[in-house]
Amino acid sequence: MSDDRSERLRQRRKESQERVRESGSSEVSETAEASEPAEQSESSKPSKPDKPDETGDAEGDVDDSSVKEEQVGTYMYLPQSQKKELERLYNMLKAEYEYEYGEEFEKNRAFYPLVVKYGFESLDGLDASEIRERLDSL
Template sequence: MSDDRSERLRQRRKQSKQKVQDESESESDEPSETDEPAQPSETSEASEIAQPSKPSKPDETDKHAETDDPDTPADASVKEEQIGTYMYLPQSQKKDLERLYNILKAEYEYEYDEEFEKNRSFYPLVVKYGLESLDGLDASEIRERLESL
């Protein structure tokens, strides 16, 4: 599964470089002697993930119809609107999170006939209502909840 993601990142990087190359060639009448076809850089997968290039065309999953912020374009990606936050979870919690997302996504999309995105909708809901359930706990209640994980 991570191989698919890394391959998609490589393809996006290659497409982005090719687009920049094509645009720069179309701006100049004569190609210079140093113009070369864009080659994908040979970087590690970790650095590609840490610094992904912007895709030349946004994915459909990154688009949304409207936004509350008038300065944000309607087709802005989640990456442009929100802050990336990375978590490390036990395998069982990750599995529960994925299961819940799939159930809620199916129910929401069936009922409202609109997309229920994981990064734009689901994760913010999980965090908001998770924070609310933890708000006001004292130290002993926190310990009890940690022990029940």
């Protein structure tokens, strides 16, 4: 399974590089290469120009940039039940938010940062025995 994912990522990176070359954005890619580590610049050089404005005017210029350019990729392993619950919660919040505000609720740009922020708040200040209790309840 991880081989498929890595192959897809390699393919996307290759396609992104080809799009940059085709669009004649050598100045942009040279700047990105000079300011970022090699692996990160390859995966985050191009923003998605064909993607419509995602959040309206609320965030200003942030709309045109890729989430990869704004945030740091973080990978984690979860039990299947937690992954399923995370997906369910995202889908519920996405539907409610998009219905209410008429704008996209992105998983990587909005949902995951909310989960982490409010997860931090609920764990902040716990002592060792409280941490043990929460681990035992997983």
